[in-house]
Amino acid sequence: MKNNRFDNKLSQTGVVFQPLYTQVENHVKQLIVEQRWKPGEMLPNEFQLAEELGVSQGTVRKALNGLTSAKILSRRQGVGTFVSEHTNQDSLYRYYPIICDGKAPELPKAELLSLELIKVPKNVLAAFGTEGNMKVFEVLRRRILNNEFCIFEKIYLPHTYFKALEGTQELPHTLYHFYQTQFNLTVQATTDRIKADIATAEDARLLGVKKGDALLEVQRIAHSLDGKAIEFRISRCRSDNYHYLVEST
Amino acid sequence: MKNNRFDNKLSQTGVVFQPLYTQVENHVKQLIVEQRWKPGEMLPNEFQLAEELGVSQGTVRKALNGLTSAKILSRRQGVGTFVSEHTNQDSLYRYYPIICDGKAPELPKAELLSLELIKVPKNVLAAFGTEGNMKVFEVLRRRILNNEFCIFEKIYLPHTYFKALEGTQELPHTLYHFYQTQFNLTVQATTDRIKADIATAEDARLLGVKKGDALLEVQRIAHSLDGKAIEFRISRCRSDNYHYLVEST
DNA sequence: GAGTGGTCTAGACCACCAT
């Protein structure tokens, strides 16, 4: 008995060959997107999933381990397999690369400056890679580390995915967990483009630096579990006592 | 028959438990460090390795796949398992994050400005995390993309690991491949600390920018296969048409 | 066709956690 359950669907679409465990990975990922299990919830064990999907336990194991490497699931021996949440220590720091020089990583607090629904600016539209006249929420925030303002960020969220934001007056400090719990949008990949720039008068006013100082500008596009670009963000970061950390292995 | 070959060694050192495949991974990695197989060379197949190490083929497979994820090996179906080289397309770009805005990634050329053996500067010593009076080679280079100078870099290499550099007048453009083939030092991990800074008179002269322009400064520590810090490098990068790209998944 | 890695399965046993 080979590729018994998933092959039919896929062969209809003209896909030449996908290993069973890849099909199981995609299937489980899709079930998570559809919220069969919410973040933090436990999946059935390997044998139950294997039976449900008509494959062997070893194949399920390989698929679940793949999703674990991708940080979509987390597994604990003796306990079970869980949908990852953007709350535990690991996840929280996964997308926070700005660090105070010589200190341990720390999560910044955020001060909300404004939140409004606007017609998408041209540079933001380009980031989302779409055309036309979408509406986006523009969120302006200042981030605080060490009791000083270190980052000024402009965040753009497509109205389509974030309708319920309308009228909101306050936001939590950690937005990615907020997206996940309130909008069923789990940030799964980011692309950061980092440049250096000179502080403008606005930067100087908001961050307490001098006009003409050097700042880091980080442009980030964040993608959700199902691959949609759900957030574009421009961060202007003080660089006097802070740096952006990249560890490659 | 369980953990038959490696457990003895390890239990003597007081290590409580390591899976067989982890032991095999470390063993194979060590053999690569010792140059039993050089970069680009093919390993014996799974069954031969399994027999040599006294474990099953499945365990060898899991170990080799682990080293493949770590990019220490590369496997090609129908061909064999090879020690990774810093020459193929993937490897070359693995540690080159500076990209011209709106263009496809491209490898820069390098112009050697100077190479001398010096007493280690204080800031460099700190990067290597050692104490005392080590000697290091200081290499100054300008990197070229799009027919313009875009990066000025200072590279520091401990004399201990790079003795044969003495008297050298020329260096290849791609240093990591050079380290690998000439010194048996494979770069396996890097830590980049990115800051913004203002161009000095020296920067302006070397990069053709104006004094006071914003530059990216990247401080990198590179580690070899066996974990030694083998290179410290400070890159000052034009940011007008270039950016540092980080993709996180 | 011969040889390699890749997939899939099945089963025994171990390590860890909760109760």
Place this chain on the structure above:
DNA sequence: TGGTGGTCTAGACCACTCG
């Protein structure tokens, strides 16, 4: 003590590459 994931093994078969 029962249930979970983790390890290890063995074997059949598939997909790919190359001479």
